[in-house]
Amino acid sequence: MHLLIEGGNKLSGLVTIEGAKNAVLPACAASLLTDEPVVIHRAPPLRDVRTIIAVIEELGKEVTYADGTISILPTGTLRPRASKEHVERMRASFLVLGPLLARLGRAVVPLPGGCTIGPRPVDYHLQGLRALGARVREDEDAVVLTAGRLRGARFRLPYPSVGATEQLLMAASLAKGETFIENPSREPEVLDLVELLRKMGARIEEDEGMLAVEGVDGLHGAEHAVIPDRLEAGTYLIAGAITGGRVTAAGVRPAHLAALTAVLERTGARVELSGEAVTVEGGGRPRPVEVETAPFPGFPTDLQPPLVALLSLAEGGSTVRDPVFPRRFGYVEELKRMGARISVSAGMAHITGVGDLHGAALTSPDIRAGAALVLAALAARGESRIDGLGQLDRGYAALEGKLKGLGAEIERREDT
Numbered sequence: 001m002h003l004l005i006e007g008g009n010k011l012s013g014l015v016t017i018e019g020a021k022n023a024v025l026p027a028c029a030a031s032l033l034t035d036e037p038v039v040i041h042r043a044p045p046l047r048d049v050r051t052i053i054a055v056i057e058e059l060g061k062e063v064t065y066a067d068g069t070i071s072i073l074p075t076g077t078l079r080p081r082a083s084k085e086h087v088e089r090m091r092a093s094f095l096v097l098g099p100l101l102a103r104l105g106r107a108v109v110p111l112p113g114g115c116t117i118g119p120r121p122v123d124y125h126l127q128g129l130r131a132l133g134a135r136v137r138e139d140e141d142a143v144v145l146t147a148g149r150l151r152g153a154r155f156r157l158p159y160p161s162v163g164a165t166e167q168l169l170m171a172a173s174l175a176k177g178e179t180f181i182e183n184p185s186r187e188p189e190v191l192d193l194v195e196l197l198r199k200m201g202a203r204i205e206e207d208e209g210m211l212a213v214e215g216v217d218g219l220h221g222a223e224h225a226v227i228p229d230r231l232e233a234g235t236y237l238i239a240g241a242i243t244g245g246r247v248t249a250a251g252v253r254p255a256h257l258a259a260l261t262a263v264l265e266r267t268g269a270r271v272e273l274s275g276e277a278v279t280v281e282g283g284g285r286p287r288p289v290e291v292e293t294a295p296f297p298g299f300p301t302d303l304q305p306p307l308v309a310l311l312s313l314a315e316g317g318s319t320v321r322d323p324v325f326p327r328r329f330g331y332v333e334e335l336k337r338m339g340a341r342i343s344v345s346a347g348m349a350h351i352t353g354v355g356d357l358h359g360a361a362l363t364s365p366d367i368r369a370g371a372a373l374v375l376a377a378l379a380a381r382g383e384s385r386i387d388g389l390g391q392l393d394r395g396y397a398a399l400e401g402k403l404k405g406l407g408a409e410i411e412r413r414e415d416t
């Protein structure tokens with residue numbers, strides 16, 4: 001399958017935002033911490049969501065997923081081994097490690113391989129779990145963790161990693177005694193997991209920049225609606241800006257989008273906030289800006305590729321540095337095939353804005369890079385073809401339908 005996009009239409013209207021994929025994935029992993037039902041609302045129909053469901057089914061849960069609600073029930077057996085196929089398909093499957101270890105005293109999970117946004121190690125996850133008492137060894141290409149009851153510890157993350165913070169929060173919730181996670185990630189999706197864990201009976205407090213977890217003997221079931229997807233919302237808002245249209249993302253938390261809307265305003269776009277909606281109106285060529293990604297509340301690395309697509313059309317030179325994932329610039333070669341003038345060195349893109357982009361045949365290397373290519377194609381002269389939809393479908397539900405609703409000319413076609 002591929003997408004055909006005829007660029008040049010101004011996108012206008014309202015798009016309803018799904019629940020956050022990156023909140024659903026840890027929530028499903030957290031269901032392994034209890035033998036009672038866990039119900040997750042607002043789960044978007046995405047490939048990554050189906051993958052995490054397959055992972056927890058394989059580990060011993062019975063799952064139904066309908067109308068955005070995932071209901072997770074125990075089957076009576078919890079198995080300690082996740083299969084390679086799932087972790088290879090989606091790195092976030094690695095999040096089952098902490099819960100399995102805490103519940104079973106043993107977990108065998110394949111190591112996530114390298115991926116298109118550069119090396120993504122899991123050393124902080126393993127160091128943290130070791131601090132809680134796990135013994136760690138590598139067995140072919142999986143990690144094998146064993147432990148008696150985990151015990152609370154003080155652990156300082158070398159970097160506020162999202163995945164490592166989530167992993168440690170889940171494991172520490174069932175440890176004996178208190179765990180202090182220093183330098184934790186404070187992304188909205190992490191705090192959403194904290195909310196779910198608290199509903200399950202976990203005792204977690206934020207304390208002077210630390211997360212303090214008082215371990216409990218058992219957790220119970222809970223029901224939870226995840227936060228809106230700020231990355232999906234951000235992508236559609238940039239679509240408004242790049243096409244010179246006016247797009248409203250509805251059902252969002254504007255505070256989660258503050259870093260993006262501040263940058264969009266600096267490029268000259270108009271931003272309106274009202275309750276649970278954010279509207280972005282483009283107009284004329286964007287002004288160039290200098291931007292650096294950072295952990296929340298900084299500019300999110302996931303919106304770096306869509307932002308670079310926008311700045312490729314700016315009136316002047318911009319720079320975008322991505323210290324979070326310095327190698328997340330693979331898609332730049334594709335943008336250059338559309339006429340963009342960008343060079344990348346040392347984790348930084350130097351973008352010389354051009355007056356227009358032209359359609360081209362493109363391949364989407366990862367989720368957000370794919371979004372950048374779609375945005376560029378929407379603004380370009382002529383037709384673009386985008387292959388690699390498997391990646392886009394991991395993160396964007398009903399992409400063509402939503403874009404068509406805003407006035408885009410976009411079709412999904414079978415490969416011939």
Ligand code: UD1
Nearest residue numbers: 022092120121122123124125159161162163164302324325
């Ligand atoms: C999560 C998000 C992803 C987002 C990223 C950063 C999910 C499913 N994915 O990914 O969309 O782009 O946060 O906001 O929520 N690092 C290490 N060792 C580790 C762990 C991380 O060196 O053990 C490094 C990474 O290589 C990277 C940085 O820390 O340079 C941030 O990674 P991290 O926050 O862990 O990202 P993920 O949780 O994988």
